[in-house]
Amino acid sequence: MKKTLLFSLLGIAIFLTGCTSNSPKGPYKLNVVSTTGMINDIVLNIGSGNVEAKGLMGPGVDPHLYKASEGDVNTLAKADVIFYNGLHLESKMGEVFEKMSGKVKVVAVASTIPEAKLRTPPEFKGFHDPHVWFDVSLWKIAALEVEKALIEVDPANASAYKERAKQYQEKLDTLEIEIKAAIKTLPKEKRILVTAHDAFGYFGRAYGFEVIGLQGISTQAEAGTQDVQRLAALIQQRKIPAIFIETAIPIRNIKAVQDAAKAKGWNVRIGGELFSDAMGTSGTPQGTYVGMVRHNIHTIVKALGQ
Numbered sequence: 001m002k003k004t005l006l007f008s009l010l011g012i013a014i015f016l017t018g019c020t021s022n023s024p025k026g027p028y029k030l031n032v033v034s035t036t037g038m039i040n041d042i043v044l045n046i047g048s049g050n051v052e053a054k055g056l057m058g059p060g061v062d063p064h065l066y067k068a069s070e071g072d073v074n075t076l077a078k079a080d081v082i083f084y085n086g087l088h089l090e091s092k093m094g095e096v097f098e099k100m101s102g103k104v105k106v107v108a109v110a111s112t113i114p115e116a117k118l119r120t121p122p123e124f125k126g127f128h129d130p131h132v133w134f135d136v137s138l139w140k141i142a143a144l145e146v147e148k149a150l151i152e153v154d155p156a157n158a159s160a161y162k163e164r165a166k167q168y169q170e171k172l173d174t175l176e177i178e179i180k181a182a183i184k185t186l187p188k189e190k191r192i193l194v195t196a197h198d199a200f201g202y203f204g205r206a207y208g209f210e211v212i213g214l215q216g217i218s219t220q221a222e223a224g225t226q227d228v229q230r231l232a233a234l235i236q237q238r239k240i241p242a243i244f245i246e247t248a249i250p251i252r253n254i255k256a257v258q259d260a261a262k263a264k265g266w267n268v269r270i271g272g273e274l275f276s277d278a279m280g281t282s283g284t285p286q287g288t289y290v291g292m293v294r295h296n297i298h299t300i301v302k303a304l305g306q
């Protein structure tokens with residue numbers, strides 16, 4: 001009698017364990033939640049068949065201003081691993097990450113980038129520039145951090161993560177070569193990038209562009225009329241042919257600069273739309289990290305080279 005009871009209990013236990021799997025067929029997949037699309041792209045590449053990857057911030061979403069919804073908090077609470085950028089990019093989510101860090105593995109992917117490689121421009125008032133993904137060599141370090149965390153949480157699949165991480169690093173190597181080749185076609189004096197906010201500082205440092213943003217490092221501060229006038233005067237003096245809008249930033253600020261430059265007698269074109277703090281729609285080339293960087297570089301080189 002006792003034995004029968006024990007067996008039925010065991011049966012129930014096995015049944016219950018089976019139910020906790022997030023896929024009724026196949027083995028358990030790690031539940032991984034990332035903040036930005038760029039981080040989610042690393043997870044999708046390295047995690048592939050071993051993870052259920054979810055990115056909180058879709059196309060056109062500004063991470064500087066993003067607040068976690070109640071639904072997000074529930075999603076985060078169910079995760080096995082949470083990845084975020086760090087360096088105060090997700091400045092409104094600090095409390096949520098703190099709350100989660102006791103229960104879930106929470107990793108800031110930019111946290112192991114050596115401090116000497118981080119930018120600390122004066123307009124950031126003592127903080128580091130968080131837009132590290134635009135220097136591909138720094139984003140490789142972020143990818144290493146994702147690889148390490150996935151292996152720690154799911155050591156049984158370590159070799160699969162390692163193999164895919166190696167392939168991803170190779171993809172990024174190829175991307176760097178492509179960026180450098182594209183820039184070579186643009187004369188040095190034309191390498192000036194004017195955008196809506198200061199997202200491209202690392203890009204400029206890595207690939208030899210002078211970068212001028214209308215807004216400071218975060219989008220939280222609105223650009224004033226004086227900033228617009230100052231930037232328009234500079235564009236007119238230096239005869240900059242094109243300036244750029246960003247997908248996650250309202251277009252009106254850059255339009256105001258264009259109008260102000262026109263009033264000063266210089267017709268500056270809108271050179272196109274750059275993906276800065278968010279990627280494009282998933283399923284399109286710009287919905288991947290490599291695709292967004294490639295889109296940006298070719299848009300910039302084409303517009304400034306004309």
Ligand SMILES: [Zn+2]
Binds near residue numbers: 064198199219277
């Ligand atoms: Zn930004």
